[in-house]
Amino acid sequence: IVALDPVLVWQSRSVMTETPTAFLIAAALATATAGGRRGAIGSGLLLGLAALCRPSILPGAGLAALAASIAPPGEWRERGRRGAVTAAAVLLVLSPWAVRNRLMLGEFVWTTTHGGYTLALANNEVYYRDVLDGPPGSVWMGPAQREWWESVNRRTAGMPEPAADRFLRDEAIELAKRRPTTFARACLARLATFWSPAPAAGVYSALVRGITLICTLPVLAAFAIGMTSPTFRRWPGVVAPCLILGLTVVHAFYWTDLRMRAPIVPAIALAAGFAALPASASKSGQTSADG
Numbered sequence: 001i002v003a004l005d006p007v008l009v010w011q012s013r014s015v016m017t018e019t020p021t022a023f024l025i026a027a028a029l030a031t032a033t034a035g036g037r038r039g040a041i042g043s044g045l046l047l048g049l050a051a052l053c054r055p056s057i058l059p060g061a062g063l064a065a066l067a068a069s070i071a072p073p074g075e076w077r078e079r080g081r082r083g084a085v086t087a088a089a090v091l092l093v094l095s096p097w098a099v100r101n102r103l104m105l106g107e108f109v110w111t112t113t114h115g116g117y118t119l120a121l122a123n124n125e126v127y128y129r130d131v132l133d134g135p136p137g138s139v140w141m142g143p144a145q146r147e148w149w150e151s152v153n154r155r156t157a158g159m160p161e162p163a164a165d166r167f168l169r170d171e172a173i174e175l176a177k178r179r180p181t182t183f184a185r186a187c188l189a190r191l192a193t194f195w196s197p198a199p200a201a202g203v204y205s206a207l208v209r210g211i212t213l214i215c216t217l218p219v220l221a222a223f224a225i226g227m228t229s230p231t232f233r234r235w236p237g238v239v240a241p242c243l244i245l246g247l248t249v250v251h252a253f254y255w256t257d258l259r260m261r262a263p264i265v266p267a268i269a270l271a272a273g274f275a276a277l278p279a280s281a282s283k284s285g286q287t288s289a290d291g
Contacts, residue, residue: 001219001269002026006212007199007262017053018262024050025057025243026266032236039236040068040082044089051090052097054263055111056254060246061090067238074235082235105162113161115254116169117152122255123172123186124148128179132186139202190256194248195220199258219272226274240267 002008002022011018024046031042047061069083094110101109121127126148131138156164176183193200197216198209231237244267251260261268 001272002266004215005219005262005265005269006208006215007259008265011259011262018259021050021053021057021263022265024053025263029236029239029266029270032239035236037081037085040085041089043236043239044086045093047086048090048093050263051094051111055115056247056250056260057243057263058090058111058246059250060243060264062087063242063246064239065090067242068235071233071235071238079235105160107162109162113165116165116167116172118254120152120168120172122190122253123175123183125175128182128186132182132189137201139200141203187252190254191248191252193258194251194256194261196258219268222272222275223268225276226271229271229274229276231274232271240270243267244271 008019008022028043028046028050031046032039034042044061044065047057047064051058051061065083065087067083068086069079071079074082098108098110101107101113105113126144127140130144131140152168156167159167197220198213201209204212226232227241229237232241244264247260247264
């Protein structure tokens with residue numbers, strides 16, 4: 001499923017972070033199955049690396065560490081140690097980057113100074129006007145987006161990176177407070193985009209969209225069925241839904257398009273692999289009747 005995923009195949013043509021992050025997520029899911037401290041340390045280290053590739057993975061990694069402390073198996077002390085070790089491993093990987101940023105930027109920046117920009121990119125008056133309230137299927141690109149981008153550069157000129165990040169973050173939050181209904185509509189629209197089975201019509205051809213749709217719909221259907229498996233309510237299976245939920249929530253607020261889902265395709269594929277029709281119950285009933 002991962003090897004043939006249309007979005008990952010498309011992104012592998014470019015030097016982008018989706019492909020290495022998907023690899024690290026797959027490695028983290030596999031390593032967690034080692035069990036015990038080894039699985040917790042290994043998966044935590046790999047999730048930390050994934051978060052350095054794409055900081056949007058970090059909330060999912062945090063949820064995974066929390067779930068490790070709650071989900072069975074093991075008594076509560078064992079679960080607590082498992083969660084603490086997972087979280088410590090994530091932080092261990094992020095720490096050198098935070099120290100580097102303290103030396104270079106004067107602040108402990110644990111992931112990126114780009115988060116405020118990405119939040120503002122999906123929550124500004126121009127985007128709301130052109131896409132949210134624009135014609136159906138509108139995609140934000142072209143002169144309007146460039147004008148907004150240039151205005152951001154003018155307004156943040158001379159600011160240190162962390163200060164510019166906070167400025168844009170606060171600007172987006174203020175807009176959300178001022179227009180809460182519009183902000184809520186934008187969040188729902190971003191979720192629809194994130195989980196869309198096909199890319200935007202305004203950017204991709206009908207052939208590309210059709211192939212993507214044919215490949216993606218069965219996987220999403222299998223994913224929905226597979227997520228009902230008890231496997232994903234226990235460690236280490238619980239890591240997969242945590243990563244999926246974490247990234248979904250992030251992109252309800254931040255800039256979103258279909259490729260943003262690419263890093264969690266390994267987790268989606270794992271759940272899809274557990275999809276099973278209730279044939280065993282029917283077979284059991286038939287056996288009893290035969291008996």
